[in-house]
Amino acid sequence: MDPRDPAVPGLLRRGRIDITGRLVDASNATLFGTVGADGLEMQCVYKPVRGERPLWDFPDGTLAGREVASFLVSEAAGFHVVPPTLLRDGPFGPGMVQAWVDTDDERAFVDVRSPKNVPSGWLTVLRARGDRGKPAVLAHADTPALRRMAAFDLIVNNADRKGGHVLAGTDGNIYGVDHGLTLHVEDKLRTVLWGWVGQPLPADVVEVLEKLRVELDGGLDDVLGEHITRREVRTLSSRVDTLLAQRCFPEPSGYGPAIPWPAF
Ligand SMILES: Nc1ncnc2c1ncn2[C@@H]1O[C@H](COP(=O)(O)OP(=O)(O)O)[C@@H](O)[C@H]1O
Numbered sequence: 001m002d003p004r005d006p007a008v009p010g011l012l013r014r015g016r017i018d019i020t021g022r023l024v025d026a027s028n029a030t031l032f033g034t035v036g037a038d039g040l041e042m043q044c045v046y047k048p049v050r051g052e053r054p055l056w057d058f059p060d061g062t063l064a065g066r067e068v069a070s071f072l073v074s075e076a077a078g079f080h081v082v083p084p085t086l087l088r089d090g091p092f093g094p095g096m097v098q099a100w101v102d103t104d105d106e107r108a109f110v111d112v113r114s115p116k117n118v119p120s121g122w123l124t125v126l127r128a129r130g131d132r133g134k135p136a137v138l139a140h141a142d143t144p145a146l147r148r149m150a151a152f153d154l155i156v157n158n159a160d161r162k163g164g165h166v167l168a169g170t171d172g173n174i175y176g177v178d179h180g181l182t183l184h185v186e187d188k189l190r191t192v193l194w195g196w197v198g199q200p201l202p203a204d205v206v207e208v209l210e211k212l213r214v215e216l217d218g219g220l221d222d223v224l225g226e227h228i229t230r231r232e233v234r235t236l237s238s239r240v241d242t243l244l245a246q247r248c249f250p251e252p253s254g255y256g257p258a259i260p261w262p263a264f
């Protein structure tokens with residue numbers, strides 16, 4: 001089912017979850033399954049709060065709420081980069097449930113390649129040496145949709161935008177996943193999408209930020225307050241104001257690593 005199908009949120013909320021597997025490269029208990037009701041069925045990701053691995057920098061048991069809050073910000077602003085995500089009870093207790101995105105693996109937006117094989121128009125983020133000293137670059141595409149994702153990451157303060165968290169949906173849309181490490185009050189932006197540093201925010205991004213500003217003043221703050229702290233909501237709000245005042249993609253803050261490791 002297309003993640004943007006209008007039936008998706010209801011099915012995710014009310015359907016019966018059946019676990020069919022575990023995502024092996026996942027660091028937390030990230031389970032994969034189906035959610036079905038009334039003859040409809042779709043694939044989903046389910047991350048029970050109980051399966052969250054403790055981290056030094058994010059409070060225990062808060063990752064599922066951050067995933068949901070990130071989705072709510074994405075929708076309210078009009079970024080539409082996060083597949084429908086909600087908090088509910090599941091086979092291993094409360095957790096986040098997210099619509100699965102079928103991906104077109106031929107269509108990459110982020111990659112590590114030899115400098116000779118970087119597609120034309122791509123932006124190089126990092127030069128490094130790979131196996132046996134061969135030069136390698138981390139690069140990403142330059143599309144309006146990816147730029148919106150980069151702006152979304154600035155706003156939610158995403159500490160984990162790896163290449164593998166950027167999905168090319170078979171529906172033609174680009175989706176971001178794994179937003180458990182977001183919305184912290186300290187600057188923790190870690191991303192592979194640094195290609196637009198210093199460039200002005202495009203008009204569509206400014207529009208989305210202005211919409212988010214209005215939404216935050218009009219009740220979204222209370223809705224988010226169910227998933228993250230009041231202080232985190234206020235800090236989100238001030239990030240929106242700062243970005244609207246600066247109107248350009250900022251440089252890395254200099255605190256901590258700017259690129260997540262591994263980058264994929
Ligand atoms: N909603 C989704 N649709 C499709 N693939 C997904 C989805 N969520 C996660 N994945 C895939 O599963 C991998 C692991 O999930 P992720 O959310 O990153 O878990 P973890 O928090 O444990 O790192 C992702 O890198 C991505 O490839």
Ligand SMILES: [Mg+2]
Pocket residue numbers: 026027165178
């Ligand atoms: Mg991950």
